[in-house]
Amino acid sequence: MKALVDLARSLEGRTVAVLLLAVLLVHGGALTIYRRSAAAAADEAFATEVARQLVLAREAVLRRPPDARATEAKALSSNHFEIGWDPRGQARTATATDPVLRDLRDRLVALEPILDPGLTLTLEAPNEPLHRQDLRGSFPLLDGGALTFRSAHGPSLNPVTPWASLATAMAILIGVAAVVLMHRIAGPLRELTQATGRIGHGAVVRLPEIGPDEMRGIARALNAMQDRIHRLVGERTQALAAVSHDLRTPMARLRLRLDRVEDEGERRAMASDLDEMQAMVEATLAYLRGDADPETRQVTNVASVLMGIADASVDANRDVVFEGPARALATVRSSAFRRALENLVDNGVRYGTRVRIGLRVEDAAMMLQVDDDGPGIPPAEIARAFEPFVRLEGSRNRNTGGTGLGLTIAKRAVEADGGSLELINRPGGGLRAAIRLPRAGSGG
Secondary structure, three states: OHHHHHHHHOHHHHHHHHHHHHHHHHHHHHHHHHHHHHHHHHHHHHHHHHHHHHHHHHHHHHOOOHHHHHHHHHHHOOOOEEEEEEOOHHHHHOOOOOHHHHHHHHHHHHHOHHHOOOOEEEOOOOOOHHHOOEEEEEEEOOOOOEEEEEEEOOHHHOOOOHHHHHHHHHHHHHHHHHHHHHHHHHHHHHHHHHHHOOOOOOOOOOOOOOOOHHHHHHHHHHHHHHHHHHHHHHHHHHHHHHHHHHHHHHHHHHHHHHOOOOOHHHHHHHHHHHHHHHHHHHHHHHHHHHHHOOOOOEEEEHHHHHHHHHHHHHHOOOEEEEEOOOOOEEEEOHHHHHHHHHHHHHHHHHHOOEEEEEEEEOOOEEEEEEEEOOOOOOHHHOHHHHOOOOOOOOOOOHHHHOOOOHHHHHHHHHHHOOOEEEEEEOOOOOEEEEEEEEOOOOOO
16 A cells, blocks of 8 residues: 555656556547447448338339238338337327437428428337337328338447447556556656665765656766765865864873873863873774775674673763663674764763663564663754754853764664664653664564
8 A cells, every 4th residue: 555655655656657558538538529429320221221211112102002011011121120000100100209309300301301201219118128229210100090110229328439448448558558558757866766765875876877868967967066075075064173183193192291280180180181182183083984984784782782881981980871682783883883872872871860771572573772860851842953063052161062073973863774863751750762774583
């Protein structure tokens, strides 16, 4: 059902629907016109033949004496057109013509005026089920008798002809050809859509330059745009990484000079500043590496990583507890994933007093939760929390404000492994970082 809905919403599905509707309308209109014209021609020929037969029968019967007219009428009959003689025909001719046969009666009278007045037509034959659609009628003669007749009335009821069958077959072939052609045209567009979805997540995604000229032009322009953007980003990253790396040398020299500072309080303040600078440099380098991190994905026991983070936090006198199974496998970049979880735990400890790490394993995915007891985030600011270098807390003190990159790096690392990260304010207070991560082998 979802596939049908997606097809109906796609350009290919809508175009095919329009083409098939156009083919059906044209074919239906052509068949209707043909049927009406063929039926009109058949009815015209039928009326001409009936009128001629009746006039000939009238002349032949009138030349016979009354006692021989029944025999003459029978001699004039055939398998498809029966003539009869009724000496009591006045009562029968009083029957009105069926409304559906008025056009035929008018046509017969127009062809042979001698048949008017008195000509009546009917399709009624209640006692003969096999002949209920036969045309029956009568018209009076000058001496008081009446001629009766019966003829198969079928020409306009048989619209199926070889031409109609051929036209239907051609319409079906045109419809199939339209579907196949549209599918081939939409193929490069689907590939282009899928490829563009991978743009911006690391290396350059080379789009295939296939399909119509317009599709080739779009793919060529996107490839050129990627090259330019990738080159600019690379140059910016190299410049910032070089500056960040070069900052390590003067920071190292400053640490060596700290020992010469005699004031204990001043020395601790300077050491804190250097720690903050080093943390900012390391976070900036981690952010700039981003998806270009050469680390490969491998099957990892996520539960073991979480337990290790909790144990390290406890060793650092922080209130961090892990609750969950001892084994849960996922395909991740181990170092990047661990750094992402450490950033979330650090964020929780910075704004709260304790952190609870939860892990729940489902059929195709696992749910990780990092809960703190801090003040939470205003709902309108949650989206901004993932923006780089954004500090929702106004202070520039590292103990409360951080570097503004921890959540950004965590979200990028989780999404690179096929997962998702969202921040939720807990009903009882505090913030929850909820991660959904595909299990190893789930295809997610």
